[in-house]
Amino acid sequence: MTDDDPPSDGDSGELRTVRRRPFALDLTRPLGTARGDIDRREGFVVTVDPAGNGSEAVGVGEATPLPGWTESYEDCGAELDAVGHGDGSDALRAESTPAARHGVSLALADAAAREAGRSLAERLANEADVGASPADAVPVNATVGDGSAAETAAAAAQAVDEGFDCLKLKVGARDVEGDVERVRAVREAVGDAVSLRADANGAWDREAARCALDALAAFDLAYVEQPLPVDDLDGLAALRGEARGGAVPVAADESVAARGIDAVLEADAADAVVLKPMALGGPDRALAAALRARSAGVDPVVTTTVDAVVARTAAVHVAAAIPEVSPCGLATGTLLDEDLAPDPCPIDDGRMAVPTGPGLAGGAFDDLRRE
Ligand SMILES: O=C(O)CCC(=O)c1ccccc1C(=O)O
Numbered sequence: 001m002t003d004d005d006p007p008s009d010g011d012s013g014e015l016r017t018v019r020r021r022p023f024a025l026d027l028t029r030p031l032g033t034a035r036g037d038i039d040r041r042e043g044f045v046v047t048v049d050p051a052g053n054g055s056e057a058v059g060v061g062e063a064t065p066l067p068g069w070t071e072s073y074e075d076c077g078a079e080l081d082a083v084g085h086g087d088g089s090d091a092l093r094a095e096s097t098p099a100a101r102h103g104v105s106l107a108l109a110d111a112a113a114r115e116a117g118r119s120l121a122e123r124l125a126n127e128a129d130v131g132a133s134p135a136d137a138v139p140v141n142a143t144v145g146d147g148s149a150a151e152t153a154a155a156a157a158q159a160v161d162e163g164f165d166c167l168k169l170k171v172g173a174r175d176v177e178g179d180v181e182r183v184r185a186v187r188e189a190v191g192d193a194v195s196l197r198a199d200a201n202g203a204w205d206r207e208a209a210r211c212a213l214d215a216l217a218a219f220d221l222a223y224v225e226q227p228l229p230v231d232d233l234d235g236l237a238a239l240r241g242e243a244r245g246g247a248v249p250v251a252a253d254e255s256v257a258a259r260g261i262d263a264v265l266e267a268d269a270a271d272a273v274v275l276k277p278m279a280l281g282g283p284d285r286a287l288a289a290a291l292r293a294r295s296a297g298v299d300p301v302v303t304t305t306v307d308a309v310v311a312r313t314a315a316v317h318v319a320a321a322i323p324e325v326s327p328c329g330l331a332t333g334t335l336l337d338e339d340l341a342p343d344p345c346p347i348d349d350g351r352m353a354v355p356t357g358p359g360l361a362g363g364a365f366d367d368l369r370r371e
């Protein structure tokens with residue numbers, strides 16, 4: 001990492017100092033998706049010092065944009081620089097620069113939670129009026145990228161050996177028959193007790209999606225994620241009822257990030273919604289979307305955008321604040337070849353531990369907070 005702080009306003013008597021420091025992390029191997037490979041993540045560690053005195057309550061956040069999902073790296077950095085002269089996340093535009101808002105709002109929430117001696121999950125749940133104590137562990141799925149049927153089945157079997165009982169397979173990067181063979185191979189390899197999801201990342205048109213869901217109905221999928229392009233909410237709503245009488249539930253992911261949770265719920269477009277704090281503008285916004293989905297009878301699932309450890313840990317706190325959350329796509333740390341700090345959320349038997357705090361993870365990110 002190199003130092004690239006924006007000019008500090010600490011001397012001018014401003015309430016807050018916001019700093020950003022760039023990082024770049026390679027994936028161990030590319031994650032194959034219908035929208036291309038993800039092979040490297042570049043972003044910013046964000047720190048805020050609400051008291052302006054370098055006290056214990058300096059908060060840390062992370063802004064790791066993923067073009068297609070969020071603003072560009074350049075726009076994210078520019079927005080963080082701008083807010084470094086302003087007064088925090090309220091000034092940040094969640095719609096146009098969600099990753100920047102994520103970084104700052106997370107750092108502020110971490111600082112506030114530390115100050116109060118609570119975990120981030122406790123603070124988020126309290127601010128959102130959840131009315132239940134956060135979980136101390138959350139169920140997670142393993143994420144399996146595109147590959148041949150044999151490669152996919154081998155990766156799936158390995159994940160099950162490691163204790164996962166829910167797997168998410170990337171589909172849509174090859175033709176529908178190829179994906180059906182992959183899902184068949186996985187189901188044969190892991191047996192009936194393992195929950196399977198498939199994520200098409202918007203690859204199919206309506207006809208291909210109907211074919212795919214008809215063929216995939218034989219394999220007892222928990223859901224197919226984003227089978228249609230982001231804007232086709234009516235298509236998603238229709239697909240839910242069509243395929244073998246609705247045998248394959250539908251989840252919306254890109255559609256939530258692009259159109260907003262309210263539009264997706266209003267259109268009856270999904271049985272489940274995939275919520276990425278980095279794409280939605282922050283942990284607070286992701287939790288709010290999850291609670292709205294819940295009250296509409298739609299199942300919320302929290303995932304990362306293959307973020308570094310700070311944002312990943314924040315997403316774990318978001319998931320922990322959702323009562324009885326379904327398996328979440330948070331087990332993405334092992335996709336990275338290196339990380340900003342050791343991971344404070346060990347996975348055991350398909351469940352990820354939620355750090356007790358204060359803030360994100362007690363002293364686990366002290367080096368990042370103080371650098
Ligand atoms: O949900 C998971 O298992 C991991 C996260 C994931 O798949 C993902 C990661 C980066 C960008 C997009 C996506 C996605 O869900 O489509």
Ligand SMILES: [Mg+2]
Pocket residue numbers: 199201225226253254274
């Ligand atoms: Mg997805």
